[in-house]
Amino acid sequence: MNASVQTPVAANPAVTVAEPAMMPVPTLATRLRPYAERVLPPVLVVLALGLLWEAAASGAGATLPPPSKVWADAHDLIVDPFFDNGGLDKGLFWHLLASLQRVAVGFTLSAIAGIAVGLLIGTSKLAMRGLDPIFQVLRTVPPLAWLPLSLAAFREAQPSAIFVIFITSVWPIIINTAVGVRNVPQDYRNVAAVIRLRGPAYWWRIILPAAAPYIFTGLRIGVGLSWLAIIAAEMLIGGVGIGFFIWDAWNSSNLSDIIVALFYVGIVGFLLDRLMALVGHLVTRGTATA
């Protein structure tokens, strides 16, 4: 027993002597190490999944194309997203742009309306009691269920799609804004009271900034839902747009194109989320976590 206790004690001095000697010369490898530790795992996972996909989709009875076939089929689509042959025969960039424009309009409207209504029900108990139950029911209606109704009301594809985005993304913005307003600390209200900050200035200088982290949480959820809704809505309404591109590719049995489009949809959705987080971080001056 004694021997086993003594061994690590004897080993220790050797380690402590070796370390300071290493410190002054950071090799290229040690400097790149932190980056490698971040970049390598996702790269390896993607490679592994790609290989798995290749193996699974290469068999005789496979219904989906393997990555190699996707690359061969959709080479032009992947390499050049900017071509425009007129009509619906455009590069993915143009389809994404059309979808993003719809999201921009619909989401802007829902941000304005959502924050306004959220401020109202966050402030007024009466408004909350009246509106909250209705919102709780409406927000569970799936985006596409609104589409027939909005087509009937607007009789045109474009405003209908924008309405679907609006009605999908407005609920989390309303609810988070209301929670944010209700959670403004009493301390800040006291400060405002002592310096007699009232009316619009009170809202602008105290309530909105204090609720901003919550509001941006709502906006972030909202922009994600908008992107989900627009893809689905475009499949049904047609025209230029990434949703319809996917539907069109399905109708012409062009599975490789669909897979490429899915990658783009995912990446754009991710970028929208990060963008919203970044805006939130800048606007709240770091009080909201990005």
Add this chain to the structure above:
Amino acid sequence: MSGNQAFLDISDVTVAFGRSRVPVLNGIDLKIRRGEYISVIGHSGCGKSTLLNVVAGLLDASGGGVVLDGREISGPGPDRAVVFQNHSLLPWLTCYENVRLAVDQTLSKTMSKAERHEWTLENIALVRMTHAKDKRPGEISGGMKQRIGIARALSMKPKVLLLDEPFGALDALTRAHLQDQVMQIHADLGSTVMMITHDVDEAVLLSDRIVMLTNGPNARIGEILEVDLPRPRDRLALVADPRFIAARAAVLEFLHHRHTAPGLAAA
């Protein structure tokens, strides 16, 4: 107005919450002279902060009233600036902007924009925070936040400064440092101060009079002690001063002998 007349006159203030029959504070009568430094001391839950909130106008008294400089107060206002216990700085504004907001809000009628800028800087300099004026509250220590809180309160040119356990959340060394600063500011500006505290040494060191509240609910003023120590006061010299020791003993005797903490008495 003569010097003897009450500058801040708290008369028969009673506060009861909701439908509770027993009031938190019962018939508080207190007259404070201009330039006087008053401490209100008592055990936790005795309603000291409630009293301060009534004077600040953040809380309505159920009975009685408060007259400041010949005018009955109604609602909060910058003439009774509060330094809150937890500093209450707005985290999205820098230190400068926190003070500037109060200055803009309370002095825009009497000062030009340039004057307000200068006045803001002057008050930040008064609490020796010029070096950190562009930092946000999240980036500075608790003591620094409290100093900015004091600068913000002073910048409103209040008639009376209300301090709600301003140093309660600070470590002992920082607290001593801030107490010295507040003493200096009080000496320089001649402010009228009402401070809530539960620290006996702090009360004796800073105050002209110490108001001792009995245990709540139904708290009233148990005793008022005149602290007859010449100013400026030096904390090191006072440690051995018999008048300091006597005052300290009187407050301790009130708090721990005659009005033991309710929780401790039960235990």
